[in-house]
Amino acid sequence: MPEVSYYPGCSLEATARDYAESIEGVAKALDLELRELEDWNCCGATAAHSLDHRAALNLAARNLALAMEGPSPLVVPCALCYNRLASARHELMADGSLIIDEIRSLGADYASVEVMELNEYLTTPGMMALAQHKASQDLSGLKAVCYYGCQGQRPPRVTGKTDYENPRGLDRLLAALGVEVMDWPFKTDCCGASHSVARPDLVHALVARLYDRALQQGANCIVTGCQMCQANLDMYQQQIARQMGREVYLPVLYFTEVMGLALGLDQTPRWLGRHLVSPRGLLEGAGLPRQYWERL
Amino acid sequence: MSRTQPQPEAAPALPPPGEALRPEGRWLAEVEASSGVKAGACYGCKKCSNGCPLTFAMDLHPYQAVRLLQLGQMERLESSATVWICASCQTCLTRCPNQVDLPRLMDWLKERLHGRGEEVGEKDIRLFHELFLKGVAKRGRVFEGELMGSYMLRTGGAFGPEAMANARLGLTMLRKGRLKLLPARTRESRWRRALFKKRRGGSHA
Ligand code: SF4
Ligand code: SF4
Numbered sequence: 001m002p003e004v005s006y007y008p009g010c011s012l013e014a015t016a017r018d019y020a021e022s023i024e025g026v027a028k029a030l031d032l033e034l035r036e037l038e039d040w041n042c043c044g045a046t047a048a049h050s051l052d053h054r055a056a057l058n059l060a061a062r063n064l065a066l067a068m069e070g071p072s073p074l075v076v077p078c079a080l081c082y083n084r085l086a087s088a089r090h091e092l093m094a095d096g097s098l099i100i101d102e103i104r105s106l107g108a109d110y111a112s113v114e115v116m117e118l119n120e121y122l123t124t125p126g127m128m129a130l131a132q133h134k135a136s137q138d139l140s141g142l143k144a145v146c147y148y149g150c151q152g153q154r155p156p157r158v159t160g161k162t163d164y165e166n167p168r169g170l171d172r173l174l175a176a177l178g179v180e181v182m183d184w185p186f187k188t189d190c191c192g193a194s195h196s197v198a199r200p201d202l203v204h205a206l207v208a209r210l211y212d213r214a215l216q217q218g219a220n221c222i223v224t225g226c227q228m229c230q231a232n233l234d235m236y237q238q239q240i241a242r243q244m245g246r247e248v249y250l251p252v253l254y255f256t257e258v259m260g261l262a263l264g265l266d267q268t269p270r271w272l273g274r275h276l277v278s279p280r281g282l283l284e285g286a287g288l289p290r291q292y293w294e295r296l
Numbered sequence: 297m298s299r300t301q302p303q304p305e306a307a308p309a310l311p312p313p314g315e316a317l318r319p320e321g322r323w324l325a326e327v328e329a330s331s332g333v334k335a336g337a338c339y340g341c342k343k344c345s346n347g348c349p350l351t352f353a354m355d356l357h358p359y360q361a362v363r364l365l366q367l368g369q370m371e372r373l374e375s376s377a378t379v380w381i382c383a384s385c386q387t388c389l390t391r392c393p394n395q396v397d398l399p400r401l402m403d404w405l406k407e408r409l410h411g412r413g414e415e416v417g418e419k420d421i422r423l424f425h426e427l428f429l430k431g432v433a434k435r436g437r438v439f440e441g442e443l444m445g446s447y448m449l450r451t452g453g454a455f456g457p458e459a460m461a462n463a464r465l466g467l468t469m470l471r472k473g474r475l476k477l478l479p480a481r482t483r484e485s486r487w488r489r490a491l492f493k494k495r496r497g498g499s500h501a
Contacts, residue, residue, distance in 0.1 A: 010438040014476035015469065041436040041482045046384060047428035049403050051410045055429065058491050083386075102487040154386035157395075164390065190349045190385035197447060198420035202353055202381070235465070274472045 141286025
């Protein structure tokens with residue numbers, strides 16, 4: 001049974017509970033053991049790197065230290081948490097002088113922790129083959145664009161990625177699971193992230209572009225691996241559609257939820273039921289069995 | 297907001313008509329040394345700005361911010377909305393032929409402004425970051441419910457015209473089981489107290 005260290009991050013305990021539950025469900029189905037870091041702390045998110053560089057480094061350093069004893073890699077489902085941990089690791093390998101004693105004493109071998117996005121891990125050839133092998137449900141009625149967002153990809157000197165302008169991991173996974181995957185140019189464009197609180201107008205303008213292009217490509221859903229992207233695309237869809245002056249119906253699914261559908265996991269409707277844009281019409285239209293959508 | 301498709305826009309005019317820039321030499325070296333951003337390497341190709349998703353809301357395009365720094369125009373930089381509007385999406389840095397770390401420069405400027413405690417161009421964005429960090433200092437984890445509550449109380453979102461919409465969204469989230477009612481905190485707290493024990497006034501500039 002493969003085993004990895006796991007850093008869920010704060011939003012997976014609250015607004016992104018659907019994501020958290022789908023990750024647990026899929027991991028179980030794939031016999032993947034997620035070892036949650038003991039007593040992990042917030043990564044600091046946008047706030048820390050914006051206002052307090054030292055705090056941003058220390059918050060990440062503590063989590064990295066907690067991962068030093070555990071199995072490798074350290075898998076992170078949230079793109080922003082991932083970016084914060086990977087950026088700090090990159091900086092700390094060169095200079096750890098801002099780290100306080102209370103945290104440094106936990107361990108400072110930052111190079112030893114391999115930080116990986118969850119979607120990157122689940123799209124490694126071995127994991128992907130396993131998922132494909134276990135998949136049973138016909139998903140050919142789903143026409144998806146994959147939305148990776150920005151924080152998981154860039155900057156490449158931190159993420160170590162080579163296909164950062166056109167990532168394909170999720171596209172390949174979904175295609176392997178029988179989804180019709182549409183190509184589009186906005187895979188890694190920004191959704192405005194935490195501006196959704198103080199400047200929702202900015203987020204709405206950016207998200208409107210994404211809807212518009214996704215519909216142009218003929219997609220009937222958007223699949224993502226970032227809970228900030230999911231929230232920004234899911235929570236205000238009707239409001240943004242009104243501003244665009246057109247109808248928009250684009251359920252925003254986590255890739256792990258699509259895996260749940262493909263693998264025929266019973267709990268999948270419970271995860272999907274937490275979304276604001278109900279996937280009922282999508283799944284019914286795509287010809288999925290009743291039990292997946294009747295209670296949505 | 298009527299336009300839903302932000303178009304590339306003409307960059308704001310610099311300097312304002314009739315006003316000459318007075319270059320100030322010392323800033324570039326100082327900021328480079330303190331922030332680690334090699335802003336002097338910029339040769340104005342604008343790749344950063346052509347790919348930036350938020351120029352439609354900026355009063356300075358990213359390349360203009362770098363240029364102003366090269367010319368030592370700190371007040372113009374510090375009073376800009378751009379510093380706060382930048383979403384740290386890393387597109388500019390990724391594409392810059394000279395690897396000028398613009399998002400880091402924006403962060404460095406935000407921290408400096410925040411440390412001085414003055415009014416800033418985008419005070420709501422700063423307030424959100426500030427409340428977020430307060431929560432982290434207190435618990436080591438974020439408690440979204442409290443964060444949103446205190447943000448709305450401070451900005452009027454709990455009373456003003458958006459109050460109803462906010463309340464409706466809150467109730468929906470609650471019904472969907474996506475609001476956490478009790479905060480989590482880290483068991484270990486020594487590090488938290490040590491890290492956040494006092495505000496370092498003035499930042500490192
Ligand atoms: S891409 Fe780099 S070199 Fe070109 S204008 Fe922007 S900061 Fe300067
Ligand atoms: S990091 Fe900031 S300045 Fe750079 S492209 Fe993104 S929003 Fe624009």
